[in-house]
Amino acid sequence: MKRLLIFFLVCWALMRVPLITGCANIVPPTGGPKDTLPPVLVQAVPAMKALKVNNKKIVLNFDEYIDLKDIRKNLIVSPVPKVSPTITSHLKTITIEIRDTLQPNTTYALNFGKAVTDVNEGNILKNFTYVFSTGTYVDSLQYSGRVIMANTGKPDSSLIAMLHDKLYDSAVAKEKPRYIARLDSSGNFTFTNLKPGVYALYALNDESGTHEYTTRAQTFAFADSPVDLTKSTLPLLLYAYEDTSGTKRPKKTAPAPTPKKEEKEKLKRLILSGNIPNGFLDLHSNFELSFATPIKYYDSAKIRFTSDSFQNITQFHYELDSLKKKLKIIYPWKENTLFHLVLQKDFAEDTLGDKLLKIDTISFRTKKVSDYGNLRLRFRNLDMSRHPVLLFLQSDQIIQSYKIPPSLRYNNPLFEPGDYDLRILYDTNQNGVWDPGDFYKHRQPEIVVPIRKKLFVKSDWDNEVDISL
Numbered sequence: 001m002k003r004l005l006i007f008f009l010v011c012w013a014l015m016r017v018p019l020i021t022g023c024a025n026i027v028p029p030t031g032g033p034k035d036t037l038p039p040v041l042v043q044a045v046p047a048m049k050a051l052k053v054n055n056k057k058i059v060l061n062f063d064e065y066i067d068l069k070d071i072r073k074n075l076i077v078s079p080v081p082k083v084s085p086t087i088t089s090h091l092k093t094i095t096i097e098i099r100d101t102l103q104p105n106t107t108y109a110l111n112f113g114k115a116v117t118d119v120n121e122g123n124i125l126k127n128f129t130y131v132f133s134t135g136t137y138v139d140s141l142q143y144s145g146r147v148i149m150a151n152t153g154k155p156d157s158s159l160i161a162m163l164h165d166k167l168y169d170s171a172v173a174k175e176k177p178r179y180i181a182r183l184d185s186s187g188n189f190t191f192t193n194l195k196p197g198v199y200a201l202y203a204l205n206d207e208s209g210t211h212e213y214t215t216r217a218q219t220f221a222f223a224d225s226p227v228d229l230t231k232s233t234l235p236l237l238l239y240a241y242e243d244t245s246g247t248k249r250p251k252k253t254a255p256a257p258t259p260k261k262e263e264k265e266k267l268k269r270l271i272l273s274g275n276i277p278n279g280f281l282d283l284h285s286n287f288e289l290s291f292a293t294p295i296k297y298y299d300s301a302k303i304r305f306t307s308d309s310f311q312n313i314t315q316f317h318y319e320l321d322s323l324k325k326k327l328k329i330i331y332p333w334k335e336n337t338l339f340h341l342v343l344q345k346d347f348a349e350d351t352l353g354d355k356l357l358k359i360d361t362i363s364f365r366t367k368k369v370s371d372y373g374n375l376r377l378r379f380r381n382l383d384m385s386r387h388p389v390l391l392f393l394q395s396d397q398i399i400q401s402y403k404i405p406p407s408l409r410y411n412n413p414l415f416e417p418g419d420y421d422l423r424i425l426y427d428t429n430q431n432g433v434w435d436p437g438d439f440y441k442h443r444q445p446e447i448v449v450p451i452r453k454k455l456f457v458k459s460d461w462d463n464e465v466d467i468s469l
Contacts, residue, residue, distance in 0.1 A: 034121065035118070035120060035121045035123065036121070036123060037123060038116075038117070038118065038123040038124055038125040038126070039062040039063060039064050039066050039116060039117075039118050039123070039125050040062060040063045040064075041060060041061070041062055041128070042061050042062060042063050043060075043061040044058070044059070044060050044061070044130065045058070045059045046058065046132055048130065048131060048132075049131050049132065049133070049138050050132045050133070051132075051133050051135065051136055051137065051138070052133070052134065052135070052136065053102070053132045053133065053134055054102060054134065056097065056098040056099075056102065057095070057096070057097055057098075058095070058096040058098070058130065058132075059093060059094075059095055059096075060093065060094040060095075060096070060130060061092055061093050062092045062093070062094075062116075063092070064092060064118050064119070064120075065091055065092055065118065065119040065120070066089060066091075066092060066093075066094065066116055066117065066118055066119065067089065067117050067118070067119050067122075068087065068088075068089045068094070068115050068116065068117075069114065069115050069117055070114075070115060071087055071112075071115045072084075072209075073113075074112055074113030074114055074115035075087065075110065075111070075112055075113065075115060076110075076111040076113065076180050076181070076182065077108070077109070077110050077111075078108070078109045078111075078178070078179045078180060078191075078193065079103070079106065079108070079178045079179065080176045080177055080178060080179070080180055080211060081098075081099075081100035082100050082176070083099040083100045084099070085097055085098045085099055085100070085110075086099060094116070096110065096130075102134050103134065104134055104135065105133075105134060105135035105136075106133065106134050106135065106195070107131065107132075107133045107135070107138050107139035107193045107195065108131065108132055108133070108134070109129055109130070109131045109192060109193045110129065110130045110131075111127055111128075111129045111182075112125070112127070112128045112129070112130075113126075113127060113182065114126060114127075116128050129192070131193055138193065139193050139194055139195045139196075140193065141193075141194035141195070141196060141229055142190060142191060142192050142194065143163075143190070143191045143194060143227065143229060143233065143235075144188065144189065144190040144191070144235050145161065145188075145189055145201070145235045145236045145237065145238065146186070146187045146188050146189070146235065146236075146237050146238070147159055147161060147183055147187045147189065147203040147221055147237075147238045147239075147240055148187050148237070148238075148239060148240065149219075149239075149240050149241070150221075150239035150240060150241045150434075150436075150437070150444075150445035150446065150447055150448060151241065151434050151436075151445070151446075151448050152396070152423070152448060152450065153423060153447075153448050153449050153450040154450065155183065155185065155186055155187025156183070156187070156205075156219065156240065157182075157183045157184060157185050157187070158183075158205060159183050159203050159204060159205055159206075159219060159221075159240060160180055160181065160182060160183065160189075160203065160204065160206050160211075161180070161181045161182075161183065161189040161191070161201070161202070161203045161238075162177035162179065162180055162181075162201070162202045162203065162204070162211060163177055163178055163179040163180075163191060163194070163199040163200070163201060163227070164177045164178060164199060164200040164201075164202065165178045165197060165198075165199055166200070167198065167199075167200050167226055169439070169440060171200070172200070172202055172212065172213045172222075172439075173212055173213050173214060174212070175212075176211050176212075177202070177211055178199070179191050179194060179199075180211065183203070189203075194229060195229075196229050196230050197229055197230065198226045198227070198228045198229070198230070199226060199227050199229065200222075200223070200226050200227075201222070201223040201226070201227050201236060201238070202220070202221065202222050202223070202238075203220070203221040203222075203238050203240055204218060204219060204220045204221070204240075205218055205219035205220075205242075213439070216242075216243040216244075217242055217243065217244050218242060219240050219241070219242045220240060220241065220242065220437075220439065221238035221239055221240035221241070222238070222437075222439050223236050223238060224442070224444070239437070239444060239445055239447055240445075241436040241437050241445035242436065243436040243437075243438070245436070268354060268357075269354055269355070269356060269357045270291070270295075270348060270349070270350055270354045270355050270356050271291065271292035271293070271354075272289055272290060272291050272292070273289075273290050274287060274288065274289055274290070274341075274362055274364065275287065275288040275290070276362075276364040279363070279364050279365060280364065280365055280366070280367050281333065281339075281364050281365070281366050281367065282367060282416070283333055283335060283366055283367055283369075283372070283414055284414065286319075286328045286329060286330055286331070287328065287329040287331070287339075287341070287364070288326050288327070288328050288329075289326070289327040289328075289329075289341070289362075290325060290326050291324075291325050291326070291327075291348075291350060292350075293325075293350040293351055293352055293354070294323060294324040294325050294350060294351050295320075295324050295325070295327075295348050295349065295350045295351070296349045296350060296351050296353075297348065297349060298318075298320070298327060298347060298348035299344075299346070299347055299348070300318055302343070302344035302346065302347035303318075303341065303342070303343055303344070303347050304340075304341070304342040305329060305331075305339070305340075305341055306339065306340045306341075306342065307337075307338070307339065307340075308337065308338035308339070308340070310340060310342075313331070313339075315331070315332075316329055316330060316331040317329075317330050318330070327348075329341075333366045334366065335366055335367065335368050335369045336365065336366060336367070336368045336369075337365065337366050338363065338364075338365045339363070339364055339365070339366070340361055340362070340363050341361065341362040341363075341364075342359065342360075342361050343356060343359065343360045343361070343362070344356075344359055345357060345358050345359055345360070369413075369414065370459065370460040371417075371459055371460075372413070372414040372415055372416065372417065372459060372460075373415045373416075373417050373457040373458050373459050373460070373461050373462075373463045374412075374413045374414075374415070374461065374462045374463060375410070375411070375412045375413075375415035375457055375463045375465075376409070376410070376411050376462070376463065376464045376465070377390075377409070377410035377411075377465050377466075377467060378408060378409060378464075378465070378466050378467065379404060379408040379409075379410075379467050379468075379469070380408070380466065380467070380468040380469070381468055381469045382404065382408060382424070382469055383426075384404075384406060384408075386426040386427075386428070387403075387426065387427045387428065387430050388403075388404045388424050388425070388426060388427070389401055389402065389403050389404065389424070389425040389426075389427045389432065390402045390403075390404050390410060390422065390423075390424060390425075391422065391423040391424070391425055391448070392420045392421075392422065392455075393420060393421040393422070393423065394418065394419070394420060394421070396421075399416075399420070401425070401432065401433075403427075403432070404424075415457055415463070416457070417457050417458055417459040418457055419454060419455070419456055419457075420454070420455040420456075420457065421450070421451075421454060421455070422450075422451040422453070422454075422455055422467070423448050423449060423450050423451060424448065424449045424451065424469065425446065425447075425448050426446060426447045426448075426449070427446060428446050429446075434446050434448060449469065451467055451469070453465070453467065
């Protein structure tokens with residue numbers, strides 16, 4: 001009986017104990033925080049900044065498994081070799097085989113850019129640079145500057161800066177530079193481990209990888225005078241440009257698609273259009289009738305220009321452009337007024353012999369004054385001796401330009417509403433447009449300065465803005 005009583009007491013106690021293990025959540029062990037650190041160089045043979053190096057094989061060991069990304073694009077070797085080194089990676093090691101002759105008493109720097117990454121997370125060891133010298137010391141001079149595009153005032157980080165120890169002009173087209181530096185996102189560059197000397201400074205777009213200025217259409221910049229690193233030298237600002245005036249667009253060689261039957265019917269008629277988006281004519285513009293093909297002739301007697309009630313208007317005249325593809329109506333337009341242009345089917349014939357298939361009527365209305373904004377700009381600290389021209393831009397396209405008068409004022413009661421970027425063109429030759437430079441004539445490009453303040457023009461509103469440069 002005693003044993004039976006003990007058995008029942010043990011069972012009762014076990015039923016009172018909660019089944020903790022059955023309610024627990026099984027959580028796998030964590031792997032620790034995410035690796036955000038780039039690889040670290042732990043050993044270099046020869047050592048970093050080693051002297052009197054004559055070994056052409058370099059071995060770099062890192063603290064983790066590494067990978068090389070776009071090594072040909074990223075690697076910059078200074079001085080620039082005639083033959084690029086061979087670079088391979090395996091596990092935690094990078095091996096460099098120098099294929100060029102090592103110059104005596106020279107400091108070499110191999111900048112890997114963004115090429116060195118770890119295998120697991122792709123963390124970049126940015127601008128890792130291995131340096132050694134074949135002489136008894138390491139050159140330590142640095143030189144910095146900046147490059148911006150002359151026609152926009154903005155940087156272009158795809159360019160490279162170059163220092164040439166050959167100072168004659170044709171060297172930039174025929175010889176490799178001694179030193180190369182990348183531009184950052186702000187257009188800044190820094191040369192390091194430089195040998196004292198006098199250098200010609202350039203910048204260019206190097207898509208070909210030759211480090212040479214081979215065509216005027218290539219983006220290019222040059223310093224007016226050599227950089228003397230034997231004495232204290234201030235940083236320079238270079239203005240890059242490209243001259244596409246003499247280039248021709250490649251002709252399309254692909255055959256034109258065969259038009260469908262209904263499209264053939266359309267092609268048989270005279271194709272024309274007007275500059276009236278949504279049926280409204282800008283008060284600043286003349287009405288333009290544009291032809292897809294130059295016209296052989298037009299007969300003004302077979303064109304009726306009328307009011308909203310189809311009453312003939314007489315106080316106007318036509319102008320045909322030199323290409324015979326645009327016919328303008330010159331008329332003192334009034335706001336919010338409806339007009340009709342009635343075209344007889346034989347009013348014009350193009351050089352293909354096409355005419356209208358039937359009488360056509362084009363109706364349009366002029367915009368209201370209230371559709372525009374009244375814009376007044378006042379400028380301060382503007383150097384009028386440099387012949388400034390104000391540029392209005394949308395999506396990097398010049399919408400309007402205006403030569404700023406001595407009054408430093410811009411007034412336009414009928415300005416098209418919208419958001420605009422503003423720039424100042426210093427128009428050296430006063431021809432109203434930006435002109436590129438010419439290196440071989442030692443002429444710098446004209447300079448455009450962006451205005452940081454963006455312009456917002458509201459319709460039916462007095463828009464007054466002060467601009468300080």
